[in-house]
Amino acid sequence: MKYFYVLRVASNKEDRVREALTRKVKIEGLEDKVERILVPTEAVRSMKGGVKRESDRKLYPGYVFIEIEPEADGRIPEKVWFTIKETDGVGDFIGSDRKPIPMTPSDKDKMLQAVEAAADTAPRLDTRYLKGDKVKVTNGPFENFEGEVDEILGDQGKVRIITTIFGRPTPLELEYWQIEKM
Numbered sequence: 001m002k003y004f005y006v007l008r009v010a011s012n013k014e015d016r017v018r019e020a021l022t023r024k025v026k027i028e029g030l031e032d033k034v035e036r037i038l039v040p041t042e043a044v045r046s047m048k049g050g051v052k053r054e055s056d057r058k059l060y061p062g063y064v065f066i067e068i069e070p071e072a073d074g075r076i077p078e079k080v081w082f083t084i085k086e087t088d089g090v091g092d093f094i095g096s097d098r099k100p101i102p103m104t105p106s107d108k109d110k111m112l113q114a115v116e117a118a119a120d121t122a123p124r125l126d127t128r129y130l131k132g133d134k135v136k137v138t139n140g141p142f143e144n145f146e147g148e149v150d151e152i153l154g155d156q157g158k159v160r161i162i163t164t165i166f167g168r169p170t171p172l173e174l175e176y177w178q179i180e181k182m
Contacts (some may be wrong), residue, residue, distance in 0.1 A: 002035050003102030004111070005076070007064045007084070008091035014039040017064050017089040024083050033080050035067040040111060042118035045157075059114055064090075065103075076100055128181065129159055135179040137163075142172055146182065 009017045018039050025034045041056040066084070070076055076084075076093075084090060093100035103111070129135065133149045147163030150171060158173045 002067045002069045004065050004067050004108050005100050005102055006094040007066060008094065009062060009064050010089040010091070011062050013089040014058060014061070014064055017087060020087050020089070021064070021066065021084065024087060028079065028083050030080055030083060033069050033077055035069070036065075037067075038065040038111075038115065040065070040115045040118065042121075059118065060111075063094075065111060070102070129176070129179070134182040135159075135161055136182050137161075137172075137174065137178060138180050139178040140174065142174075145172075147172065 007017070018037050021034075021037050025031060025037075040059040042059060043054060044057045045054050068076055068080060095101040129149050129152060131149055131151065135147055135149060137143055137145045137147070142163065145163045145165075147161035149159055150162045151160040153160060153173065156173075158175055159179060160171055160173050161179065162169050162171055164170065
């Protein structure tokens with residue numbers, strides 16, 4: 001039976017560590033002991049200057065999940081242990097008393113469900129704003145106006161704010177890069 005273990009890795013090096021581990025596992029012939037090496041991500045869409053950009057955002061930054069078949073006594077096989085520990089960018093296993101502890105079945109299920117959900121959904125719009133946030137317009141004809149976020153228009157890459165013009169509440173649709181939080 002195989003279990004997932006969690007590796008601490010250098011920040012922003014998760015993909016490199018995964019690729020290096022995958023390569024080393026093949027070279028050492030450990031495919032029967034190491035099943036999967038995962039860096040869970042979700043697709044994120046952002047807007048800047050009217051240009052849509054898509055990128056992957058890590059769900060668990062600084063961690064790599066690795067599925068290993070342990071020895072009968074629960075230890076990670078020595079060859080697998082040294083292959084992992086000698087990989088550049090790998091910190092340590094999550095565990096106690098320097099002994100790696102496998103993920104609980106419920107934690108494993110949550111992580112795998114997050115991976116599946118991220119793969120099945122369309123990229124979500126990355127926004128720092130929430131309804132009700134106080135913002136200031138930083139660009140365009142309404143520069144220096146202040147308002148409150150009324151609605152996030154994710155499919156258009158815009159935010160609707162309510163500001164006061166001539167003493168009356170007025171909605172404005174602006175791009176994300178044209179406003180900033182106060």
